[in-house]
Amino acid sequence: MVENKIEVESRGLNLWYGDMQALKDITITMPENKVTAIIGPSGCGKSTFIRCINRMNDLIKDCRVTGELLFEGRNVYDKSVDAVLLRKKIGMVFQKPNPFPMSIYDNIAYGPRLHGTRNKEELDRIVEDALKSSALWHEIHDKLDRSALDLSGGQQQRLCIARTLAVKPKVILFDEPCSALDPISTAKIEDLIGNLKRDYTIVIVTHNMQQAARVSDYTAFFLLGELVEFGKTKQIFEMPEKKSTEDYITGRFG
Amino acid sequence: MTAGTLISPATSNKAAMVMLWASASIAVLILTFILGYILIRGIGVVNLSFLLGSPRLSGAEGGVLPAIVGTFCLMVVAMLSAVPIGIGAAIYLAEYAPKSVMTGIITFGVECLAGVPSIVIGLFGYAFLVIYLGFGFSIISGGLALMFMVLPWIVRVSEESIKAVPMGIREGSFALGATKWQTMWRVVLPGAVPGIMTGVILGVGKAIGETAVIMFTAGSSLLMPSSLFDPVRALPYHLYILASEGISDQMAYGSSVVLLAMVLLINLAAIAIQKRYGRQYGRK
Amino acid sequence: MTQKLGERIIEAFLFVSAATAVTVVAMITIFLVREGLPVIVKVGVANFGLGMKWNPIAMTGEPSYGIFPMIVASFYVAIGSLVLAVPLGLACAVFLAEIAPAGVRSIIKHAVELLVGIPSVILGFVGLVLLVPFIRDHFGGWGFSILACSIILAIMALPRIISVSDDAIRAVPKDYKEASFALGATHWYTIRKVIVPSARSGIVAAVILAMATSIGETMAVLMVAGNVSMLPSPIYDILDPVRPMTANIALEMNYATGDHAQALFATGVVLFIVVAVLDAISHKALKSKMGVER
Numbered sequence: 146m147v148e149n150k151i152e153v154e155s156r157g158l159n160l161w162y163g164d165m166q167a168l169k170d171i172t173i174t175m176p177e178n179k180v181t182a183i184i185g186p187s188g189c190g191k192s193t194f195i196r197c198i199n200r201m202n203d204l205i206k207d208c209r210v211t212g213e214l215l216f217e218g219r220n221v222y223d224k225s226v227d228a229v230l231l232r233k234k235i236g237m238v239f240q241k242p243n244p245f246p247m248s249i250y251d252n253i254a255y256g257p258r259l260h261g262t263r264n265k266e267e268l269d270r271i272v273e274d275a276l277k278s279s280a281l282w283h284e285i286h287d288k289l290d291r292s293a294l295d296l297s298g299g300q301q302q303r304l305c306i307a308r309t310l311a312v313k314p315k316v317i318l319f320d321e322p323c324s325a326l327d328p329i330s331t332a333k334i335e336d337l338i339g340n341l342k343r344d345y346t347i348v349i350v351t352h353n354m355q356q357a358a359r360v361s362d363y364t365a366f367f368l369l370g371e372l373v374e375f376g377k378t379k380q381i382f383e384m385p386e387k388k389s390t391e392d393y394i395t396g397r398f399g
Numbered sequence: 400m401t402a403g404t405l406i407s408p409a410t411s412n413k414a415a416m417v418m419l420w421a422s423a424s425i426a427v428l429i430l431t432f433i434l435g436y437i438l439i440r441g442i443g444v445v446n447l448s449f450l451l452g453s454p455r456l457s458g459a460e461g462g463v464l465p466a467i468v469g470t471f472c473l474m475v476v477a478m479l480s481a482v483p484i485g486i487g488a489a490i491y492l493a494e495y496a497p498k499s500v501m502t503g504i505i506t507f508g509v510e511c512l513a514g515v516p517s518i519v520i521g522l523f524g525y526a527f528l529v530i531y532l533g534f535g536f537s538i539i540s541g542g543l544a545l546m547f548m549v550l551p552w553i554v555r556v557s558e559e560s561i562k563a564v565p566m567g568i569r570e571g572s573f574a575l576g577a578t579k580w581q582t583m584w585r586v587v588l589p590g591a592v593p594g595i596m597t598g599v600i601l602g603v604g605k606a607i608g609e610t611a612v613i614m615f616t617a618g619s620s621l622l623m624p625s626s627l628f629d630p631v632r633a634l635p636y637h638l639y640i641l642a643s644e645g646i647s648d649q650m651a652y653g654s655s656v657v658l659l660a661m662v663l664l665i666n667l668a669a670i671a672i673q674k675r676y677g678r679q680y681g682r683k
Numbered sequence: 684m685t686q687k688l689g690e691r692i693i694e695a696f697l698f699v700s701a702a703t704a705v706t707v708v709a710m711i712t713i714f715l716v717r718e719g720l721p722v723i724v725k726v727g728v729a730n731f732g733l734g735m736k737w738n739p740i741a742m743t744g745e746p747s748y749g750i751f752p753m754i755v756a757s758f759y760v761a762i763g764s765l766v767l768a769v770p771l772g773l774a775c776a777v778f779l780a781e782i783a784p785a786g787v788r789s790i791i792k793h794a795v796e797l798l799v800g801i802p803s804v805i806l807g808f809v810g811l812v813l814l815v816p817f818i819r820d821h822f823g824g825w826g827f828s829i830l831a832c833s834i835i836l837a838i839m840a841l842p843r844i845i846s847v848s849d850d851a852i853r854a855v856p857k858d859y860k861e862a863s864f865a866l867g868a869t870h871w872y873t874i875r876k877v878i879v880p881s882a883r884s885g886i887v888a889a890v891i892l893a894m895a896t897s898i899g900e901t902m903a904v905l906m907v908a909g910n911v912s913m914l915p916s917p918i919y920d921i922l923d924p925v926r927p928m929t930a931n932i933a934l935e936m937n938y939a940t941g942d943h944a945q946a947l948f949a950t951g952v953v954l955f956i957v958v959a960v961l962d963a964i965s966h967k968a969l970k971s972k973m974g975v976e977r
């Protein structure tokens with residue numbers, strides 16, 4: 146069995162919100178071009194964990210992190226790491242679609258423009274590529290100058306994915322990307338994630354067990370801020386080692 | 400409820416409802432009456448030669464153009480200085496300042512300044528701008544004094560509008576590798592613009608109608624100003640002088656109509672903007 | 684790295700903007716005290732604050748700078764305005780929040796917003812040409828009076844009281860109202876016993892704030908007060924003219940010099956303190972309510 150290179154790795158990661166410890170000694174490896182799912186009941190620290198990877202937690206006051214989170218061989222919490230550059234390489238899609246109040250085109254061009262692309266043809270190409278990769282192109286290629294807020298929820302979420310792709314990250318983080326969507330839109334996004342892993346390393350938080358089983362290669366089960374079990378998805382779902390994992394997966398709690 | 404023993408609850412409920420309707424009607428009537436009275440008495444005075452003419456005999460005859468120009472100049476100086484500073488302060492308070500002692504002090508300062516009576520701001524403007532800085536009675540003194548008055552208002556509405564922009568939008572921008580200022584400038588501020596615009600326009604209305612602040616900062620010259628350091632007499636001050644010195648009731652009514660029209664148009668514009676764009680983010 | 688530097692510069696600029704308001708407040712305090720304090724020290728705090736006689740340009744003998752009648756006048760007209768505006772304003776707010784159909788509500792709301800925007804000098808002018816003659820003809824006296832002041836200030840205070848009370852009433856949780864209805868109470872009974880009491884602290888804050896605003900108002904009172912710097916006699920005679928502190932400053936600042944000008948600044952100091960204290964009380968009232976709700 147050929148193991149992929151490890152892209153992201155957390156080693157003994159702890160996180161506090163003020164006095165409350167939300168993550169306790171988390172150690173996980175996330176291999177390149179694979180989908181790693183984080184599952185667990187609500188409030189167990191899934192979002193908190195995934196937001197550590199691109200340092201979105203920096204925005205929260207009183208949030209303190211110890212331990213290591215390695216990306217490209219460096220601890221992202223190192224003083225020398227610029228969170229802004231880090232986020233360029235590690236994109237994120239949120240639970241609630243959050244398109245900017247501007248046109249579809251401008252939404253996607255936002256990142257590239259931010260990072261210095263001014264050339265119109267180049268932007269056009271980036272926008273088209275991103276929309277094609279997120280399976281939106283054929284639906285909206287003729288209304289790029291319409292407000293992104295006019296799209297349906299599912300389209301908005303795929304737009305947010307396209308927006309992330311346009312920055313050409315290495316890793317994409319998904320925080321419950323389908324929980325606000327209908328089943329059809331959910332299926333589209335799951336397909337999309339399956340395709341994206343060819344080019345990107347993906348980490349997805351979900352509280353939907355079937356979704357984790359369908360899309361992921363590795364699964365980590367969190368409970369009350371601790372990592373209970375981590376392994377190949379097949380193994381976690383078919384023969385979990387821990388009792389609490391089995392209870393959760395079989396729907397006995399959570 | 401002593402009345403309850405004599406009158407049935409249903410009756411007293413009815414009576415109360417009638418009373419509440421009546422109070423609201425009285426309030427609306429007062430407004431209509433004041434506006435109507437001024438308009439009826441003054442509208443006949445207002446014509447082109449009144450609007451575009453210069454006053455003669457201390458304003459007993461002629462027009463009010465210098466006062467309109469004076470008001471306009473003062474307002475422009477006030478807004479040009481208050482808007483950037485106010486929005487900057489609002490951004491700092493809403494986005495940059497951690498909830499610290501510093502923010503506490505700044506917010507306290509804004510609240511304090513909002514509470515300072517306008518005549519006190521006028522006194523300060525006189526002592527500081529007119530005398531201490533040597534600006535004399537001038538557009539610049541009056542305009543800056545007005546700025547002190549509208550600044551807290553601009554800060555407050557801007558801060559509210561900025562805070563009303565949903566967190567998710569900011570996160571989306573940060574997640575794409577935007578810096579704080581890029582996020583602020585490219586997505587948060589554009590989202591807050593309608594609210595800020597409404598606030599700024601209402602601020603213009605306040606600045607135009609204000610008298611006590613400019614009484615002893617802007618001067619009372621009835622000549623056309625030719626520089627920022629020339630004195631002017633704002634329209635509301637002109638109205639005050641006409642009325643209180645008994646120079647001419649006719650001219651005072653006419654000036655009132657012009658002033659009212661300016662202020663009402665501005666307020667209506669603000670309401671229209673609010674109606675048109677206010678719901679972008681589903682603000683209450 | 685240049686990006687980092689740019690961000691720092693912007694933050695510095697934003698900080699300076701944010702600090703402007705505090706700086707201005709500090710400078711107002713410094714300048715008022717610098718200009719006003721010497722004369723207070725010279726004539727004595729008691730002679731200034733409690734002195735009955737304001738005679739800044741004495742032809743013979745010493746000038747006197749007593750502002751006690753003006754302090755009384757400021758409070759007198761402000762309280763008078765509240766007596767008129769609070770019941771009416773509260774009734775309007777209840778009407779808006781609880782009874783008015785949506786269409787009527789939006790019309791009145793806008794009317795109220797417009798009323799806030801009317802420049803006070805126009806209200807003062809209306810007072811001068813309508814109210815003063817009316818009072819003179821129907822109640823007697825000179826017309827320029829505490830009563831005229833209070834009415835004009837009430838008209839100014841009304842919209843503020845309405846809109847803040849309306850907000851406070853609408854913030855009362857719907858459950859309270861439903862619970863009361865479910866017990867068989869009429870709408871009016873519910874308003875009186877449940878809704879208004881729950882909104883009380885918000886309303887109290889609005890009223891105190893309105894009082895501060897009235898005390899700080901200049902133009903509207905200046906034009907109808909009569910500006911006589913004596914206590915009304917007898918003290919309850921609301922048809923007597925008075926001179927509130929704001930009017931004192933506005934009337935004499937243009938020609939005052941020396942001690943006289945300083946005495947006007949000192950009047951400003953007193954005014955500033957009174958209004959600041961009222962504002963602080965109003966904030967306290969709002970804050971304490973928040974504390975309970977959480």
Ligand SMILES: Nc1ncnc2c1ncn2[C@@H]1O[C@H](COP(=O)(O)OP(=O)(O)O)[C@@H](O)[C@H]1O
Nearest residue numbers: 162167185186187188189190191192193194205
């Ligand atoms: N900004 C925050 N400040 C304080 N506590 C927080 C914050 N965000 C989340 N928490 C707490 O941290 C724990 C984990 O939350 P979260 O990571 O959002 O859980 P999940 O995404 O698994 O539902 C919860 O107890 C939550 O209340």
Ligand SMILES: [Mg+2]
Nearest residue numbers: 191192193321
């Ligand atoms: Mg979550």
